[in-house]
Amino acid sequence: MINLTNQYMKHQIKAILFDLDGVVVFTDKYHYLGWKKLADEKGWDFNEQINHACRGIPRMASLQVILDYNNIDLPQGEKEELATLKNEYYKELIKQINNDDLYPGIIDFLKKLKNEGVKLSICSSSKNAMTVLDALNLSQYFDVIVGGNDIKNPKPNPEIFLKGAKLLNMHPVHCVVFEDAESGVEAAHAAKMKCIGIGTPELLPNAYEHVIDYNEVDIRALLDAGRVKRIPEEPWNITETEIKKNRFSFWESVFALSNGIFGVRGSLEESDTGYDEYPATFVNGVCGYEPYNHLWKLPGYPETHHAILNICDWTKIDLTVDGETFSIDSSEILEHKRTLNMKHGIVEREFKWKTLSGKVINVKTTRLVSMVKRHIAALRYEITPDENCEITLTSQLNLDTISKVKAGNHKKITSRAVTNGADIVNIAIKTSDDKVVLAQTYSFEGKNHNLGFDVSEKTNAGELFVLDKFFSVFSTMDAVENKITGLIEKEIISARENGFDKLLDEHKKFWADYWNGADIQIEGNLQDQQGVRFSLFHLRQSNPERPNRSISATGLSGDGYCGHIFWDTEMYMIPAFIYSQPETVRDLLEYRYSILNKARERAIQMQGKGALFAWNSVKGEECGHVYEAATAEYHLLPDIAFAIGMYDKLVGDDDFTLTKGAEIIFEMCRFMVDRGCYIPHKGGKFCINVVCGPDEYGCGVNNNAYTNEMTKWMFNYAISIYKRAAKKSPELFEELSKKIKLSEDEVNEWGKAADNMFLQQPDENNIIPQDDCFMDMDPVNMDLIPKNTDIRDNYHPLNLWRLQVVKQADILLMLFVFGNKFSKQIKKANYDYYEPKTNHGSSLSPCIHNIIACEIGLTEDAYGFFRQTALMDLNDFKNNTKNGIHSACLGGCWMTVVNGFAGMRDYENKLIFNAVLPDAWTSYSFKIAYKGRRFNVKVESSGIEYKLLEGKPLTIELNEKRLVVSNHFTK
Template sequence: MHPSAKPKHSYPLDAWCIRETSFDTQSHFLDETLFALGNGYIGLRGSHEEGYSGPAGTSLDGTYLNGFYESEPIHYPEAAFGLAKTNQFMLNVPNGKGIGLWIEDERFDLLQGTVEKYERTLDFRTGVLQRALQWKSKKGRRVSIVSRRVVCFEHKHLFAMEYVVTPLNFFGRVRLVSTLDGAVKNLEAGDDPRIGSAVSGPALHLVDSDQEEHFSALLQRTGNSGFSLVSATATELRHAGPHALRLLKNGQRLEQSYEVQADEGQAVRLTKFGCYYSSRDYPAKELMWRSRDALAQAQASGFDALLLEQTQYLADFWQRADVEIAGDDALQQGIHFNQFHLLQSVGRDGKTNISAKGVTGEGYEGHYFWDTEIYIFPFFLYSKPDIARKLLEYRYAGLGKARERARQMSHDKGALYPWRTIAGEECSAYFPAGTAQYHINADIAYSIKLYFEATGDDDYMLRCGAEILMETARIWLGIGNYDRGGRFCINQVTGPDEYTALVNNNYYTNAMARMHLNFAADVAARIAAAQPGEFARIAGLMALDAAEPEEWRRAAGLMALPYDVALQIHAQDDSFLSKKVWDFANTPKENYPLLLNYHPMVIYRHQVCKQADVVLALLLLSEEFSLEDKRRDFDYYEPVTTHDSSLSSCIYSIIASEIGYHRKAYDFFMETARLDLDDTHGNTHYGVHTAAMAGTWMGVAYGFAGMRVVKGALRFAPTLPAQWRHYTFKIHFKGALLQVRVEPGRTEYRLLQGEALSFAHRAEALELTLSAPVLSRA
């Protein structure tokens, strides 16, 4: 088993915030990720306004825009037909949060002088990052500095800051310099394939700039993807006395320098608003005036009004999404941290998705994966269904590119979604662990099925969902074939386990394909019967032959699903059980993760799993397996799984809980719940792990509460971990909002919204109504 790393850093336990009470250079890089702010579009790493003068490689002062990218050709030493041609990577865009501070002739620097008091807090209920400190310069001058920062949920393109300096023991000159710095670049890739891009220089080229008394703007353009971007800031200084203002320009760096004579105890307040507008959203010619207008409106509203909006937005979110746990303070903090970062990271416009690292860092280059559909989507579906629909709309927007990719992969019809992408093209340069993961099509189909069963949203199904389902279902007949025994086989694919590649009949892939084919055929039949005009329209869009749905059913009915009779387990694929088991006993702990220390071929020829594969199928297709099946499969695969992937532990926790392995369930759950706060994978400084964060929510709802949706029916089988006094969570389902509270010996179900909701508690059918909104069961 992969040994868990020890926590690199810890924070005082508070359910609703993370707080650091001293400035720590050792954890600085990590803290930049953990204290990051975002709104699903803008992401500001938790870098200090004044910058950081520490050693190279200990800071990444990043600002990111979800879905805004540069592209570059992928260079293969040995090319082959159909390999991905172009990479896309999220850009580090101009830094608008910079504020420099000079006290007389001394510059404020956290690494110089003496930090006498220090506290920084990220509050999950207000969405505000606040820092308060007291600093003494080398010459003995002492100041108080309080800064607040917010990235606005209600305004996609806007962030705001307040910076207050108060002299404590002197009268003298205080200078504040607000900067907009366009001379930024991305992190360069090293030996770890999970981080960085191949571009070494600036990816944004200056086209024009504008600088006025309190306004700065940069107009830039990407070289290959062809996007324009305006980054702009507006500043305002408040001080009892007069001030002098100087405008400075140094290449792509614009400065507004404010100088005042400040009395002891007299506050100097700088308010700063920033925005980002790109041609991915608006015509290039509109970007500058839109930026001016947005900043003018923000200034007119004021900083405090934006904070109030933020608090109100988050109050509504927590009212619907909060998971409460009594009995483990570290876990409660971890869950709130995870939920908050998921909300900060997810695109809500139908054009963007959620990347593996959100908008907190450059790991995986800002790419979107299957993580969205299988791990993250359920959290939003049951907490904020409107966001879930936007994620599905993003997949519909990419259907054209998926059709193109299918043709590149020699499928004459259908659509094949990319393994990793931003704008729809396949960006995976390593096809055995990328393009070969055809299960991406079934994963997207699964999320559409989950969404429809939870919402009954016919509008989405008719506008988008049915077309995606049927176009992607076609691919299974394109890649699969019937063998001599009549089984439908899917060969040369890679399942979720990336330590086992290019195999025949990966169990997860085939089982999910069967679900996909049957569901696509069911949807086709339902729409054809109920709304024949709509079915004719959809069929016309994709030139669907009338016989195709029955071909899907036939393939599903004859699907090859590997099973080992002797072991009585579901085999991961046709060859997995014939391989040599990895020598875990003699693998040094420093050799994990294996992908960084062994050639892929060495790993591929062994029985070793990076993450849940068959075990994931046990969750997603739960009704297809008996409890004995699940126990035998878990017992076999758990010892050969390293959990080198952050996607793994949460799934093992859920299945362990279901089969009664309560200690293992809790241990696996805790590996996920504070994965980023405790940096247990040792790479959170490059960005959070959004799939693992959502996996924590799944661990509560799917794991300990035993929540499943089977054929549209909701059911629970709750258990209470011995370490907890109780836990509570809420889900949206079929127009209702249900609260589930699990205590020792009882579960309380409470209808918070909606007129009625039917579901099952273990094997008992229950119904909540307006007249009977609360039920308790043992």
């Protein structure tokens, strides 16, 4: 079998495009001298300021800058003659060019990139680029050279970079541009490429990152994420060490804190710069609605769209010292460090501000969103000046926040009052029935205890000034409208009276208990350890543990995907919880029951029976207007059933499974048995036609293998629940049967459909067709398809649907879920066949490929997929972390270690491990909760250790041998 270690598994960035002047070589002085000579001859003013405005633009444009500055208007012919004359001067001058004119460190930098297999291009507006490169013997380093003679439209038009990428056979998503001119930065952005500015943020404010010395560039960070430096590698922390204004939104997502009920993005307390900021507080389940305006509306099209709303920004604090207000944008910041402390679940920040009068102000902030008091968040603001001064803190509750994904203002303030020192605001959502109440209050430890929303104090040098701010939120998701104001008043006053320290201590204890049971420990690679804990942290803080809420595709870290819940929760997040904190899973399943009536309505809209859950939704109404890759993904229904089945098997909660769980599953079976049909051409088999499987590039297909296997499983599981309920809880069973008018004939029909389900079969090469038509689709040269990005925006659907290209694991997901049905030979054959055809356009894809790669012996391929998963957001792998953290990827990270490297499978009450150790690690360990037991697994080069921590001894299968796990270490 061929080892498929693909470059894109290692690095996202595969091509670097360089401007020439001021980036590779300093020719600007020769340009300056050429223009200066011309200007002197003509008697024009020309200086460094004018010269700077000429950088990065063509000769004619530069001449126009000079003429405009001198208020001169010339005929076009004369301008062309002057530009040609300047070029002659320039060509004569660059005969003097030598290695001293090279940008320091550029040669070593180019050599390092070439050694990594990176494609390199020069993209310069200069028409003399080749002359310069040849004079310095630089052409050898570049695969492609695009100069001013090769393009029609100069920068800031993206033509030059798009042409360079095309000649390199690279998609823009895999390219990084190095530029020293703002016009070039703008062109790179227009080409949808990351851009690193050669210069300072002041000169190039819109560049993605900045560097002055090529020796500062971390090659791995550059190729992994298009960054100059990696995030510092620490086992428990994520640390920001400098303020980059165009990266505010990225850090806001990374530093977001939540507890599943509400979440706050990690914006800076004093930020209000107008840069890349999105301060926001989201309340899980509180949404605004807008009507869909369909040009052509057909039955089943969604009527409205809804999304979670940016309710407020409660973190805003203005700091003033001796009348001077601190500004992120303009104040002198001597030091800055901000840290997500994952061990304690807090964000800490320290900075030093030098005022205009020369005083140094030391500031520390600590922020938490309580995992114990789920309606409370708090912020401590500590100030220590080095000289006597007057400090004023002005705290704000900004209610004018606008949501990125919902146009207009959906909020109406119905009342606002101060009660017992707490500012309480009632808000009605104008486009829904949701009501929200917010509260803020303060505790000030200083000489003056007169509490207001502005706190001012004369402070001595070295004296600590502390303000504690408390915030609370309730909504009609928590209680009826006439009770939430009373609830919030009690909650916010209690938090203030108990104090910040108590709130912090109990919050830390929560996280200590969580990490004790759910941590994954990795030895050998600190960045991998950091990425895994980042995933586990964000996943846990996203779980609301309330029966009417779930976890969205970005949790509460942003409003990407509009806060909608997808199949991700059941298939990629619940596994991590069910094997570490099974007690937290029931509420995630109860959420589906809370919107079951909406699913029944959706089934009717789709001219079906039973219940059809919305593909993407918060409240239960379908929001996915792209029906071919939303509504058509009927596999969502058996996915939900599968999660209920996991919970049933591992927890044994008949109180849920045989009542609400059964009702959900029975109604979904009704829909699916009605949706399918017995097809004579298929030998009378039960077929499910015109669907979309997990591969969202393949729409309207018949008999998607994953969908059919999952639906067969659901039918059989439903029958087993039906029989169990009738036997164990006859009264409840009869009540449910009457409620939904379920007959035994219906159940028998499910059994008939399951027994006759059309299942895709392996061909002579052991390849299982993804669906009825995949093998007949147009073959594709995958070298032309960008990797790790969704390509649906690049094609008309009719062109994409006919291509043999896969977005994410589809067949391979089936081989994982039903792994006991398929041999290792079949898994190998299908990995070899489908992986090269997969562009991993979804963050859900790498983790499943990791699992199958481990199983078939491709451990290092698996390790590449693991790193894609674990570092998806820390590396901003898809350049969209600013919209929120990828929740499914968080659960997928757990799966890569436990199901992937450790090889854990849970088939028919048989727990199996087949562990491998990637070369980058010396060991890894984790704990598993299993049917009332808890045991530890440790994998190292010398072998595998198991130790029972709680419960009765457990028999497992290790490398096809039975093993009893007891309270002694077992190898």
